[in-house]
Amino acid sequence: MTTGLITDAQNTWCPGCGNFAIEHALKDVILRLEAEGTPREQMVLVSGIGCHAKMADYLNINSFYSLHGRSVSFATGICMANPDLKVICCVGDGDAYAEGIAHLLFAAKRNVNMTVLVHNNRVYGLTKGQPTPTSPGEYHSKSNPYDTGEITFNPPELLLSAGCSFVARGYSRRGKELKELMYAGISHSGFSFIDILQICASYLDKTEEYGGKVYVPLDHNPDDFDAACRLVREYRYDDSGKIALGVIFRKERERFHVGVPLLQQDYGDKKSFIMRFIDGRR
Ligand code: SF4
Numbered sequence: 001m002t003t004g005l006i007t008d009a010q011n012t013w014c015p016g017c018g019n020f021a022i023e024h025a026l027k028d029v030i031l032r033l034e035a036e037g038t039p040r041e042q043m044v045l046v047s048g049i050g051c052h053a054k055m056a057d058y059l060n061i062n063s064f065y066s067l068h069g070r071s072v073s074f075a076t077g078i079c080m081a082n083p084d085l086k087v088i089c090c091v092g093d094g095d096a097y098a099e100g101i102a103h104l105l106f107a108a109k110r111n112v113n114m115t116v117l118v119h120n121n122r123v124y125g126l127t128k129g130q131p132t133p134t135s136p137g138e139y140h141s142k143s144n145p146y147d148t149g150e151i152t153f154n155p156p157e158l159l160l161s162a163g164c165s166f167v168a169r170g171y172s173r174r175g176k177e178l179k180e181l182m183y184a185g186i187s188h189s190g191f192s193f194i195d196i197l198q199i200c201a202s203y204l205d206k207t208e209e210y211g212g213k214v215y216v217p218l219d220h221n222p223d224d225f226d227a228a229c230r231l232v233r234e235y236r237y238d239d240s241g242k243i244a245l246g247v248i249f250r251k252e253r254e255r256f257h258v259g260v261p262l263l264q265q266d267y268g269d270k271k272s273f274i275m276r277f278i279d280g281r282r
């Protein structure tokens with residue numbers, strides 16, 4: 001490993017992949033947090049399985065390469081064990097919106113103190129382009145030769161419904177804004193969710209479409225839940241409507257571990273507490 005933030009691991013993302021921009025945005029945010037006094041040891045990256053998950057190989061930071069769809073569960077455990085950590089989950093759209101959807105929604109409902117960055121390229125890129133819950137209905141590929149014919153999930157709307165206390169949307173080709181969103185999300189106390197529209201250069205390159213549709217609404221008030229609902233309904237991931245970027249909704253509410261009395265107790269030495277806990281159940 002290098003002493004810097006990018007490791008020596010060979011990068012195997014396809015040329016033009018949006019993951020590069022997401023990686024560099026996150027790298028800059030980590031450096032900013034470090035410069036402001038958060039030691040790198042206080043940050044943990046948890047990834048799922050997919051092209052995005054290689055972030056755990058490429059960033060020189062404490063990380064946990066978890067299971068497909070389960071990264072939010074692992075991250076919840078890390079948050080419970082050490083509430084002082086800044087826990088960042090990098091997940092894919094197939095990863096988080098299909099297998100992992102229940103974990104995602106319940107962590108948002110509980111307001112677990114973590115940031116979830118969804119690399120939403122709207123396909124399963126690593127396994128050759130199968131459709132995910134956010135693939136357009138007319139999407140087809142070699143592995144699914146016919147249109148899916150399904151409606152798409154609208155992830156920010158789902159998260160708003162789940163009670164998520166920070167909902168945002170970024171775009172891999174809008175790096176400056178993406179960094180600000182990541183910084184705001186990681187600084188938020190509680191569960192923060194950022195759906196990042198990401199270009200998949202090999203299977204679903206939406207550069208042209210996104211370029212013509214993304215915008216930053218100047219008069220949006222993220223404290224206004226109803227306004228947030230209206231904003232996310234402008235775009236239903238079905239290739240119609242304009243795509244608003246930025247913080248969609250933000251609300252301060254109690255973090256999960258603060259609201260659970262058992263987790264507030266001072267147990268002293270953690271190892272001896274665990275041993276006492278296990279012995280008490282034998
Ligand atoms: S398959 Fe798509 S998401 Fe995966 S590395 Fe290639 S361009 Fe990136």
Ligand SMILES: [Mg+2]
Nearest residue numbers: 092093094123
């Ligand atoms: Mg994907």
